Amino acid sequence: MNKTIADLQIGEKGIIAQVCFNDIPLKLLxxxxxxxxxxxxxxxxxxxxxxxxxVNGSHLAIRKEIAALIKIEVATKKNLCEEIKS
Amino acid sequence: MRRDKVxxxxxxxxxxxxxxxxxxQLTGLNQKVGNYPGVTVDKKQGKCKLSESVTANIIxxxxxxxxxxxxxxxxxVLETLINTKSxxxxxxxxVVADVxxxxxxxxxxxxxxxxxxxxxxxxxxxxxxTKKGISIDIDLLQKELKSDVVxxxxxxxxxxxxxxxxxLNPKIAKHTALSDFSKRMDIDFFNGIEADFKKHSLYKAWLxxxxxNDMSFLTEEEQLHIEKYRKDEKKLAKLQHKETVxxxxxxxxxxxxxxVVDATKATTLRAKLDRVLTHKVFxxxxxxxxxxxxxxxxxxxxxxxxxxxxxxxxxxxxxxKANLPEGKLFDLITDGIIPGIGGIIIFIPQIVILxxxxxxxxxxxxxxxxxxxMDKIMRRFGMSGKSVVPLISGTACAIPAIMAARNISGFKxxxxxxxxTPFTTCSARIPVYAIIIALIIPxxxxxxxxxxxxxxxxxxxxxxxxxxxxxxxxxxxLKVKSxxxxxxxxPNYKLPSLKNIGYTxxxxxxxxxxxxxxxxxxxxxxxxxxxxxxxxxxxxxxNEIVEKEIKRNKKPHTETERNTEIAKxxxxxxxxxxxxxxxxxxxxxLGYDWKIGxxxxxxxxxxxxxxxxxxxxxxxxxxxxxxxIKDRMRAEIRPxxxxxxxxxxxxxxxxxxxxxxxxxxxxxxxxxETNSWKWPIxxxxxxxxxxxxxxxxxxxxLS
Ligand SMILES: Nc1nc2c(ncn2[C@@H]2O[C@H](COP(=O)(O)OP(=O)(O)O)[C@@H](O)[C@H]2O)c(=O)[nH]1
Numbered sequence: 210m211n212k213t214i215a216d217l218q219i220g221e222k223g224i225i226a227q228v229c230f231n232d233i234p235l236k237l238l239x240x241x242x243x244x245x246x247x248x249x250x251x252x253x254x255x256x257x258x259x260x261x262x263x264v265n266g267s268h269l270a271i272r273k274e275i276a277a278l279i280k281i282e283v284a285t286k287k288n289l290c291e292e293i294k295s
Numbered sequence: 296m297r298r299d300k301v302x303x304x305x306x307x308x309x310x311x312x313x314x315x316x317x318x319x320q321l322t323g324l325n326q327k328v329g330n331y332p333g334v335t336v337d338k339k340q341g342k343c344k345l346s347e348s349v350t351a352n353i354i355x356x357x358x359x360x361x362x363x364x365x366x367x368x369x370x371x372v373l374e375t376l377i378n379t380k381s382x383x384x385x386x387x388x389x390v391v392a393d394v395x396x397x398x399x400x401x402x403x404x405x406x407x408x409x410x411x412x413x414x415x416x417x418x419x420x421x422x423x424x425t426k427k428g429i430s431i432d433i434d435l436l437q438k439e440l441k442s443d444v445v446x447x448x449x450x451x452x453x454x455x456x457x458x459x460x461x462x463l464n465p466k467i468a469k470h471t472a473l474s475d476f477s478k479r480m481d482i483d484f485f486n487g488i489e490a491d492f493k494k495h496s497l498y499k500a501w502l503x504x505x506x507x508n509d510m511s512f513l514t515e516e517e518q519l520h521i522e523k524y525r526k527d528e529k530k531l532a533k534l535q536h537k538e539t540v541x542x543x544x545x546x547x548x549x550x551x552x553x554x555v556v557d558a559t560k561a562t563t564l565r566a567k568l569d570r571v572l573t574h575k576v577f578x579x580x581x582x583x584x585x586x587x588x589x590x591x592x593x594x595x596x597x598x599x600x601x602x603x604x605x606x607x608x609x610x611x612x613x614x615x616k617a618n619l620p621e622g623k624l625f626d627l628i629t630d631g632i633i634p635g636i637g638g639i640i641i642f643i644p645q646i647v648i649l650x651x652x653x654x655x656x657x658x659x660x661x662x663x664x665x666x667x668x669m670d671k672i673m674r675r676f677g678m679s680g681k682s683v684v685p686l687i688s689g690t691a692c693a694i695p696a697i698m699a700a701r702n703i704s705g706f707k708x709x710x711x712x713x714x715x716t717p718f719t720t721c722s723a724r725i726p727v728y729a730i731i732i733a734l735i736i737p738x739x740x741x742x743x744x745x746x747x748x749x750x751x752x753x754x755x756x757x758x759x760x761x762x763x764x765x766x767x768x769x770x771x772x773l774k775v776k777s778x779x780x781x782x783x784x785x786p787n788y789k790l791p792s793l794k795n796i797g798y799t800x801x802x803x804x805x806x807x808x809x810x811x812x813x814x815x816x817x818x819x820x821x822x823x824x825x826x827x828x829x830x831x832x833x834x835x836x837x838n839e840i841v842e843k844e845i846k847r848n849k850k851p852h853t854e855t856e857r858n859t860e861i862a863k864x865x866x867x868x869x870x871x872x873x874x875x876x877x878x879x880x881x882x883x884x885l886g887y888d889w890k891i892g893x894x895x896x897x898x899x900x901x902x903x904x905x906x907x908x909x910x911x912x913x914x915x916x917x918x919x920x921x922x923x924i925k926d927r928m929r930a931e932i933r934p935x936x937x938x939x940x941x942x943x944x945x946x947x948x949x950x951x952x953x954x955x956x957x958x959x960x961x962x963x964x965x966x967x968e969t970n971s972w973k974w975p976i977x978x979x980x981x982x983x984x985x986x987x988x989x990x991x992x993x994x995x996x997l998s
Binding site: 228231233234235236237238239240241243244251252254255256257258259261265266267268269270271272275 | 539569574782787
């Protein structure tokens with residue numbers, strides 16, 4: 210159940226479930242990577258890293274280590290990160 | 296409005312939104328590039344006439360995704376917009392947004408708007424709206440954003456008039472903030488801030504607390520408050536995240552009412568191109584071919600204009616000699632200044648071609664794909680995918696390349712990139728390489744490639760490999776801890792705009808010619824002085840001594856032979872000659888004589904001086920000869936017979952210049968960028984040592 214962006218297959222989509230502010234740079238959030246948004250894995254770089262994703266209309270490349278911190282749900286139920294919702 | 300009023304207009308926007316294009320449209324050739332005080336970030340400014348009586352001073356700020364900076368470049372944006380006392384403090388801000396990515400662009404807009412400076416939203420790339428199926432309710436958007444919104448196309452020069460009109464007479468843009476995020480997060484906390492910073496708006500106070508480095512314009516009391524709030528880092532980080540989420544919520548709500556995209560019109564070209572260009576095989580093949588193409592172009596295409604320039608300066612020297620009155624000044628002009636200037640002008644064709652190709656790669660959006668492809672590899676060497684841009688730009692000139700390393704987040708990756716970039720083959724090495732390659736490599740073709748071009752390519756490869764190897768060593772040796780984030784945008788593919796590329800080339804070439812030119816010219820003059828002056832006992836008695844010598848040897852001699860003998864003697868006993876002779880024992884094992892030694896010494900300032908120095912030396916020695924520098928070098932003979940610039944010596948020189956850190960400009964930039972003398976000194980010592988050892992081995996093995 211603890212799937213992250215790093216676990217997606219090419220072409221697969223998911224909904225971002227949790228973004229915990231301790232681990233994730235603010236910049237990622239500012240680029241549109243937020244809870245509740247759909248994320249699609251477009252391409253994986255030849256050496257398996259970085260990942261090329263589309264999220265919230267932005268085309269971004271991020272490293273696997275960060276992608277692995279962003280939990281997703283393949284279903285559409287929203288489950289915001291506690292700290293952010295409060 | 297008063298007569299001749301000048302207002303400051305700041306251009307802000309995400310990277311790749313067409314900010315540069317808009318800046319070029321607004322200011323035309325009326326622009327200048329300066330530096331921000333204290334840092335070396337380029338500051339582009341230009342004038343734009345808005346009406347009979349009002350002129351705008353347009354300031355192009357570095358591209359950024361948010362007002363919260365991650366890199367040095369981005370922090371300039373915050374500092375310019377927040378410090379009311381700075382000379383650049385804007386009267387109006389234009390936020391440039393890409394119509395396709397408007398949501399993310401509006402995040403920056405909403406932050407900027409909260410600074411309570413009149414802000415105009417320029418929605419760029421309006422020409423793409425129909426194709427992408429986008430429609431916008433501008434009137435409603437203006438109302439919602441409490442700002443003027445203008446649709447423009449910087450590329451097609453559309454809507455620029457409306458934009459100017461809005462700057463002059465904003466319909467809505469007022470000093471009002473957009474969001475009230477603070478009250479929705481933690482009322483008590485923010486009320487506290489408001490009470491501590493009575494003289495400032497709440498949002499600004501919030502930015503001081505979370506972002507500001509230079510607080511000199513705040514009172515001591517306010518600075519203490521900031522210290523207090525900064526203690527709870529976690530809380531600040533949490534609030535910042537929440538702020539961003541709230542801003543996006545507000546933006547989403549606004550866009551829902553005003554912005555419609557017809558999803559069926561989505562194009563798939565980008566996806567297809569991405570699939571090929573970032574493919575695990577084709578991606579690299581394409582990248583390698585592009586690099587190869589660049590190097591062939593730099594060498595092959597540039598050779599014609601370069602030969603032309605070389606010859607022109609040779610005959611210009613002749614002409615000056617025939618037509619100017621004799622004397623000290625005459626010598627200075629013909630033997631110092633003309634060859635010196637020739638030595639600068641001659642790089643222009645190669646630099647233009649290189650800048651042209653690099654600019655095309657950047658403009659089309661391809662460079663980001665390269666960053667994506669290379670990140671993992673570069674990380675093994677302690678760098679980041681973004682280091683590719685400095686390393687490629689380094690092939691033009693290390694100075695702008697090292698500055699381009701600024702948008703690498705993470706101190707260690709950035710430092711390593713800065714330290715190894717001078718290994719890449721910059722254009723200042725090209726004249727040295729070019730002339731030596733022309734002397735030692737035959738002008739033949741192999742599989743359709745010119746052998747000389749291939750040699751040049753190998754040298755580029757060598758430069759790149761040494762950059763990579765030393766990066767790896769530094770990665771293992773440097774004990775610097777730093778967090779680094781790698782988040783890059785993959786922009787949409789675009790046809791490059793000729794105008795933008797033209798401006799880029801013009802700007803960079805100008806900078807090179809004037810910056811490098813100053814040094815080269817100054818050195819040419821100093822060299823000329825050192826070459827034409829010397830100690831009393833020997834240099835100034837040259838005529839007598841040579842006469843005596845000739846008499847003693849009883850060699851028959853003509854008038855010209857005698858003059859040549861005198862000139863040779865003088866050069867050898869000039870200050871310059873003495874310097875060269877002093878280091879001769881050290882460089883002999885590399886295959887060089889004292890004349891090359893002089894060129895080595897002088898090219899410590901800048902590599903390209905090498906060729907100019909040899910030109911000056913051979914000119915002083917043989918002033919009546921109108922041959923070009925290449926012919927003179929070819930004719931240079933060793934005391935033992937045989938060509939001076941034979942294969943082993945030539946190779947040894949090539950290798951020496953591949954490694955040596957011979958550029959004062961680069962050292963100065965490294966000092967500024969790393970904020971310490973430690974790194975440039977380290978660079979100078981280690982690279983020079985490496986160059987010496989490698990050249991030594993090369994010569995000893997080949998000869
Ligand atoms: N279609 C279209 N492309 C544009 C327009 N303005 C700029 N571009 C292109 O967008 C790309 C980025 O532009 P640039 O001015 O370098 O953006 P900057 O990074 O924000 O300075 C370039 O390829 C431009 O040619 C426009 O109005 N329409």
